[in-house]
Amino acid sequence: MLRIAIPNKGSLSETATLMLAEAGYATRRDPKELHLVDAENDVEFFFLRPRDIATYVGSGALDVGVTGRDLLLDSGSDAIEIEPLNFGDSTFRFAGPAGKFHELSDLEGVRVATSYPGLVGDFLAAHGVSAHLVKLDGAVESAVQLGVADAVADVVSTGATLRKAGLDIFGPVILESTAVLIRSEQEQPGLATLRRRLEGVQVARQYVLMDYDLPLSLLDEATAIAGGRQSPTVSPLREPEWVAVRVMVPKRRTNQIMDALYELGARAILVSAIHAARL
Ligand SMILES: Nc1ncnc2c1ncn2[C@@H]1O[C@H](COP(=O)(O)OP(=O)(O)OP(=O)(O)O)[C@@H](O)[C@H]1O
Ligand SMILES: O=P(O)(O)OC[C@H]1O[C@H](OP(=O)(O)OP(=O)(O)O)[C@H](O)[C@@H]1O
């Protein structure tokens, strides 16, 4: 039975749980539940703090897990990143009072507050900068105002938290992070099925099916606008010289592609959702 670690709380928890449900796995009914056996799918879920997941997987206690790339690197664990999961994107940045810091070397000898001392320490060391790290559990943006640090290094999503704290981003990007699937050193046989299912969920989330009718003579131009994942499906219509075309298109580009196809001469353009996929 494949043993899978899932975030029980925090930013990654809801989407990770939803993706597994969409992939056909059992879901917990009670948010306090820490362990769930899904015998039908031959997997077992452990709901853990996202920060601890790399430690469990890296030690081999669990086979695979969902966590953030930043948390994985911060942990220093031996867990291996398999693939990004296309959610939970963030950047990891330095920030300080407006105008006070401009580049990385300005951090030499100053106090930097962070909840990710492993990640930040490695980054500073790799760039030959020696700063004093102040380890905090969260809300690190307050550390400057409260005088326990001169600068911070933290997760930035919209940047709203930094702005409210009167801090400006400076220096290089420490890390582009995203939710990732990780595994232990020993690859387990059930992993391939889990990966295919999660890939199917991502395809269903990111793509739609587009059907349209078109004069055959315009097919090359239409294919240049929307080429599909592999190649468009083209079927004959009763009307001579016209064909019906079906392609997968990225959901976020749906309307641009519809506009371009319509202008080209396509008609009866219909878009439908994909519920599941194996490509
Ligand atoms: N807006 C965001 N705020 C915090 N973490 C985010 C955000 N967007 C993505 N993440 C990612 O979520 C992971 C952090 O999750 P975690 O559950 O530890 O923190 P959290 O969402 O801040 O929860 P809490 O601080 O309440 O425990 C990291 O991988 C981080 O990059
Ligand atoms: O750029 P933003 O969109 O503002 O998001 C980033 C903020 O969100 C997270 O904080 P969280 O609410 O998790 O609190 P915490 O710092 O106590 O973990 C993170 O630590 C940043 O502070």
Ligand SMILES: [Mg+2]
């Ligand atoms: Mg947080």
